[in-house]
Amino acid sequence: MDLNTITAVAHPQTRAQLPVWTPGDAWLAGGTxxxxxxxxxxxxLVDLTDLKWPALTITESHLTIAATCTIAQLDALACPTDWLAAPLINQCCRAFLASFKIWKTATVGGNLCMSLPAGPMISLTAALDGVCTVWKSAGGEERISVADFVTGNQCNxxxxxxxxxxxxIPMAALKRRSAFRQISLAPVGRSAALLIGSLxxxxxxxxxITxxxxxxxxxxxxxxxxxxxxRDTIAQLITDDLYHTDIHGKPFWRRQMTLRLAEEIRGELLDTAPP
Structure with a gap:
């Protein structure tokens, strides 16, 4: 869609070149x-493309995912064999249920910043103990866990x-055993519950739980x-007002699916038979 109110597009190449933020500005990464x-x-629009952040960087201690890393780039990552949690990457990328055009354009950072309950990059990075680095508009930076970064439906x-x-993403999280469960109301629909467990x-x-x-x-x-x-811990921690409601699922059903999927994950990770 044409954005016919845009009168300027900035193309910074370094942090020092980022323009002073004013009302009417927006960051542009994937733009989907x-x-x-x-x-x-x-x-x-402030186009982040020319900052040329490396999409993915692996060190001895962690995996760094640039905010501008696309879903396709993340999905294509060749993971070391000792990353037991590596299947979560592909599972969460496919939870988008998006076309290849979206995969090649949409970004990991954009998914976090949209802060939708069904954002699968939120699910992935929160489950893997991800920590966000935020460049503050007044200077400096802040580090915030993904679990604390998202505060509500489209709020962060x-x-x-x-x-x-x-x-x-700390290396220790990538080396844990993991289990993934996701459910939607429709065969090809937005996630109504997406749970990841690790041991x-x-x-x-x-x-x-996301x-x-x-x-x-x-x-x-x-x-x-x-x-x-x-079951009791979930019931105590997640009060009724914390369950999301929209056309993709009502709170009562989402709660029941959360309890069911949580028990499936517990059984898989602890190798226990269902009751």
């Missing part, structure tokens, strides 16, 4: 949402002019919980 509907309040910790630079070498179990809730919910058990403990 930005160009999908009228944006009559915008007058200038970004202030006007703040820029999400990257998400760092570390010490037996601690972590469960990340899509069914308005923001990511993290549960960590120091010792493996039984079915009753898991």
């Amino acid at each position: 949402w930005l160009f999908s509907e009228p944006q009559i309040h915008l007058t200038r 910790r970004l202030a006007p002019g703040d820029l999400l630079r990257q998400i760092d 570390d070498a010490d037996g601690a179990l972590a469960l990340t 899509a069914s809730t308005v923001r990511p919910m993290r549960l960590v058990f120091g010792t493996p919980p039984d079915a009753s403990t898991l």
Whole structure:
């Protein structure tokens, strides 16, 4: 869609060249949402392409995903064999249910910044203990866990002019055993519940609940919980007002699916038969 209120497009090549943020500005990365509907309040786009951030960087301690990394680039990552959680990357990329055109354009950072409950990059990076680096509009930077970055349906910790630079995934998270569950009302539909569990070498179990809730919910058990403990903990942590509601699923159904998928994940990671 043409954005006919735009009068200027900035092309910074370094952070120092980022323009002073003013009302009517918008960051442009993939632009798949930005160009999908009228944006009559915008007058200038700040194109991040020329910053040329490396899409993916692997070090001894972590995987860095640039905010401008596309879904296609992330999905194509050749993961080391000891990354037991590597299947989550492809599973979450495919949770988009998007065309190849969107895959090649939409960005990981854009998915986080949209902060939709069903954002699968939120699910992936929150489950893998991801930490966002945010360039503050007033200078400096802030590091925020993905689980805390998203605060509600289309709400997050970004202030006007703040820029999400990257998400760092610790190597330890990538080497944990994991389990993935996702459900939608329709065979090809938006996620109504997307849960990811992981189990570390010490037996601690972590469960990340997304899509069914308005923001990511993290549960960590120091010792493996039984079915009753898991169910009770979810019920205590996630109150009725935290379950999302829209045409893709009502809160009561999302709650039931969350409990069901959580128990499936517990059973898979702990190798227990369903009751």
